[in-house]
Every structure is written in structure tokens, then in C-alpha cells.
Amino acid sequence: xxxxxxxxxxxxxxxxxxxxxxxxxxxxxxxxxxxxxxxxxxxxxxxxxxxxxxxxxxxxxxxxxxxxxxxxxxxxxxxxxxxxxxxxxxxxxxxxxxxxxxxxxxxxxxxxxxxxxxxxxxxxxxxxxxxxxxxxxxxxxxxxxxxxxxxxxxxxxxxxxxxxxxxxxxxxxxxxxxxxxxxxxxxxxxxxxxxxxxxxxxxxxxxxxxxxxxxxxxxxxxxxxxxxxxxxxxxxxxxxxxxxxxxxxxxxxxxxxxxxxxxxxxxxxxxxxxxxxxxxxxxxxxxxxxxxxxxxxxxxxxxxxxxxxxxxxxxxxxxxxxxxxxxxxxxxxxxxxxxxxxxxxxxxxxxxxxxxxxxxxxxxxxxxxxxxxxxxxxxxxxxxxxxxxxxxxxxxxxxxxxxxxxxxxxxxxxxxxxxxxxxxxx
Numbered sequence: 001x002x003x004x005x006x007x008x009x010x011x012x013x014x015x016x017x018x019x020x021x022x023x024x025x026x027x028x029x030x031x032x033x034x035x036x037x038x039x040x041x042x043x044x045x046x047x048x049x050x051x052x053x054x055x056x057x058x059x060x061x062x063x064x065x066x067x068x069x070x071x072x073x074x075x076x077x078x079x080x081x082x083x084x085x086x087x088x089x090x091x092x093x094x095x096x097x098x099x100x101x102x103x104x105x106x107x108x109x110x111x112x113x114x115x116x117x118x119x120x121x122x123x124x125x126x127x128x129x130x131x132x133x134x135x136x137x138x139x140x141x142x143x144x145x146x147x148x149x150x151x152x153x154x155x156x157x158x159x160x161x162x163x164x165x166x167x168x169x170x171x172x173x174x175x176x177x178x179x180x181x182x183x184x185x186x187x188x189x190x191x192x193x194x195x196x197x198x199x200x201x202x203x204x205x206x207x208x209x210x211x212x213x214x215x216x217x218x219x220x221x222x223x224x225x226x227x228x229x230x231x232x233x234x235x236x237x238x239x240x241x242x243x244x245x246x247x248x249x250x251x252x253x254x255x256x257x258x259x260x261x262x263x264x265x266x267x268x269x270x271x272x273x274x275x276x277x278x279x280x281x282x283x284x285x286x287x288x289x290x291x292x293x294x295x296x297x298x299x300x301x302x303x304x305x306x307x308x309x310x311x312x313x314x315x316x317x318x319x320x321x322x323x324x325x326x327x328x329x330x331x332x333x334x335x336x337x338x339x340x341x342x343x344x345x346x347x348x349x350x351x352x353x354x355x356x357x358x359x360x361x362x363x364x365x366x367x368x369x370x371x372x373x374x375x376x377x378x379x380x381x382x383x384x385x386x387x388x389x390x391x392x393x394x395x396x397x398x399x400x401x402x403x404x405x406x407x408x409x410x411x412x413x414x415x416x417x418x419x420x421x422x423x424x425x426x
Contacts, residue, residue: 001118002126004176006133008069008111011169013141014080014161015103017241017357018261020096022145024244026154027092035245037089039365042241045096046358049105050351054213056106057113057347064179065114065343072110073169076102080162084155100354109350116334116342117180121280123331128276131326132269139265142258209400210338213345221285221336224395225329226349227388228292230356232325235299235381236318238360246302246364246374247311256308264315271323279327284335285395287328292389294321296382303378336397 013019020042028038059068079102083095111130119126148157216222239246247257278287298317305311329349337345367377 005111005115006130010133010137011165012103012107013137015099017237018138022142035365036369039362041093043358043362045093046100049101050354053105053351054347057343060343066177069110070173072106077162077166080158084158105354113343113346124279125276127330128272131272135265135269210340216337219398221395228392233353234356234360237357238364241361242364260311260315263312264319267316267319275324275327279331284332289389289392291324292385296385299381
């Protein structure tokens with residue numbers, strides 16, 4: 001399942017910022033758009049794409065990820081076809097809307113939610129491995145997209161990407177993908193559960209701290225995670241979407257932007273493993289604070305960059321920040337709030353994150369058109385995360401039962417970890 005979820009995440013590339021940004025020059029020249037029009041369409045499309053994600057997460061809880069993900073994959077391939085047929089600003093907006101809704105939003109969320117159903121104690125490390133595949137996509141897909149554009153034109157390139165998604169993933173859904181480990185006689189972390197012993201010793205049966213979405217939203221940690229990840233989503237997406245014009249505004253060549261992507265991807269691949277291991281061993285609130293602090297440093301370096309090395313250092317720091325942030329998010333949600341409603345809870349966070357990613361690119365694009373440069377916005381991107389990094393230290397595990405249930409305590413440090421069930425390797 002780890003390999004299947006990794007491929008699903010990688011296949012979201014045509015709907016991710018690093019996959020779309022390569023087409024930006026072609027969109028502007030072919031459709032006659034300004035920077036503000038292009039980034040505005042991207043912002044509005046991404047913002048609206050975020051709205052149904054909580055509902056899609058609820059569908060996953062009810063129907064299982066396999067059925068929901070199969071439908072989303074079919075729709076995502078269609079979104080690539082729709083983008084390829086864009087003849088103006090409105091059609092491009094619809095392309096952005098569907099690419100972001102079904103690719104970056106729903107497929108990415110369902111991949112992560114499925115992994116959260118299959119792993120717990122090793123979730124940080126496993127999620128890191130899954131995102132190594134995404135780092136590989138970041139390192140290779142932009143170059144592949146450029147080759148497709150040069151060889152076949154941008155419209156045919158997006159059609160090829162859509163067909164590729166169908167060919168790669170639909171057989172995977174049919175032959176490999178399963179909803180939960182219980183369907184194949186396992187429990188999370190790849191262990192086989194001895195049901196006879198569980199019946200004889202019911203106190204040692206697996207127990208979970210299951211919060212509903214409403215209960216999770218009453219907890220301090222939920223909102224601190226939301227704010228922290230929203231800043232990463234907003235500011236990181238803003239710079240990556242506009243990286244080519246930012247680099248050119250410094251008097252550098254497009255090749256330096258491409259090299260930054262490679263530097264970013266390599267750093268990200270390493271950090272996914274390191275941060276994943278740390279997420280299984282260190283307090284998650286400390287790692288969350290570190291991720292936000294590294295985001296601030298990355299934005300400060302980009303604000304002051306004047307040479308190619310400054311741009312590359314930005315890629316390294318952003319890779320560290322993103323690697324740690326991604327390692328923290330899923331383990332925090334499943335360990336703090338349980339698996340029973342994880343689809344709806346992760347859907348709610350995905351809604352906010354996708355919406356946040358819509359705002360940043362427009363702010364930079366509009367700032368360039370209005371002010372003639374990016375300095376002011378990059379300075380704000382550097383300053384705003386600093387107090388959030390300090391506040392993130394308060395994202396401790398909430399007490400159980402959740403607030404609102406009988407016997408619930410105040411938000412604070414939890415009791416000792418629940419006892420693990422007896423298990424053998426399966």
C-alpha cells in the first residue's frame with residue numbers, strides 16, 4: 001500500500017504548482033494574459049477547489065478510499081483534457097479549478113488519509129518515504145513537461161499527462177489498492193492481530209483516541225497546525241509558482257530557476273526520511289515550530305538573494321521546511337485525533353491548505369504588477385511566520401476524552417500512551 005499511495009501522490013503532478021508553473025509562459029503568450037490575470041485565475045480556481053475537500057473526506061470515511069479515489073482519478077484525467085482545450089481566461093480558470101480540486105486536493109488528501117489508516121507508530125517514517133516519491137516528481141516532472149511542450153505543444157502535453165494518469169493509476173486501483181489493513185487480516189503498522197488472544201484479553205485490544213471533526217476543532221493543536229501549514233502552503237506556493245519571473249527580476253536566467261527546483265527536490269528527498277524518523281521520536285509540536293522557523297529563513301534568503309547561490313540556498317531551506325512540515329502533519333492528526341474520522345479531519349485541513357495555496361501566487365503576481373518588484377511581499381513572507389513558530393510550541397496533544405464529551409478535560413498534555421496490542425509480524 002505504501003508503493004500504491006506513493007504513485008498516487010506522484011501522479012498529482014499535473015495539478016501541482018511545480019507541474020503547472022512550467023506552462024505559465026505558454027498560457028500567457030497563447031491566451032494573451034497578464035501576470036495578474038494568470039495568477040488571479042489560479043487563485044480563484046484553487047480557492048474554489050478547496051471547498052469540497054471536507055465532503056470528499058467524509059465520503060472516504062463512509063465509502064472507503066478505494067471507491068472514492070477511483071472516481072477522483074477519472075475526473076483528474078478529464079481535468080487535464082479540459083486544460084488542454086482552454087481557449088481563453090475562463091476556460092483556463094476551469095482547468096485550474098479541476099486540476100487543483102482533483103489533483104493537488106483530493107488525490108493528495110486521499111493518498112495521505114489511506115496511509116494514516118495503514119500506519120500509526122511508524123507513520124512519520126512511512127509518510128517520509130511516500131514523499132520521497134513526490135520529491136522525485138518535483139525533480140523530474142518540470143523537465144518532462146518542458147520536453148513534452150517542445151516536442152508536441154502545450155495542449156498535447158496536457159492531454160498526454162491526463163492519459164498517463166489513467167494508464168498508471170486505474171489498474172492500480174483494481175489490482176492493488178485496499179481500504180484498510182483489517183481487510184487483509186492486519187492492523188496498522190503491518191502487524192497480524194491474534195483475534196483469539198484479543199477475545200481472551202479484551203483490555204489489550206487496540207484502543208484509539210477518536211475525535212470527531214467538531215471535537216478536534218475545539219482543540220488548540222488543531223488550529224495551530226492549520227495556521228502553521230497554511231503559511232507554508234501560501235508562501236511556498238507563491239514563490240514556486242512565480243520562481244521564473246522572480247529569478248529573472250534578479251537579472252538571472254531561467255536555468256537558475258530550474259536548478260533551484262533540483263536543489264529543492266534533492267533536499268526535500270533527504271529531509272523526508274530524516275524528518276519522518278524524527279516525527280516518530282520527537283515531540284511533534286517542537287518539529288512543527290522548527291518547520292515554520294525554517295520557512296521564515298527561506299523567505300528571508302529569497303528576499304535578499306542577489307546571486308544564483310542565494311536562489312539555491314532558498315531551495316535548500318524551503319526543502320528543509322517542507323520536509324519537516326509534511327512529516328509532522330499526518331502523524332499529528334492521526335495520533336492526536338484517531339482514525340475513525342480521519343477522512344473528514346484531514347479533508348478539513350486540506351480545504352484550508354488548498355485555499356491558502358491559492359492566495360500566495362496572486363499576492364506576488366499582483367505585487368509585481370502594482371509595485372514593479374517582489375521585495376515588499378517577500379519581506380512580509382519572512383516576518384509573518386516568526387511569531388507563529390513560537391506559538392506552534394503550544395500544539396501539544398489534547399486531553400482525552402475530547403472537549404464536549406462527558407468527563408472531558410481541558411486542552412493540554414495527554415495521559416500516558418495507550419497500551420499497544422500483542423502482535424506478531426505478518
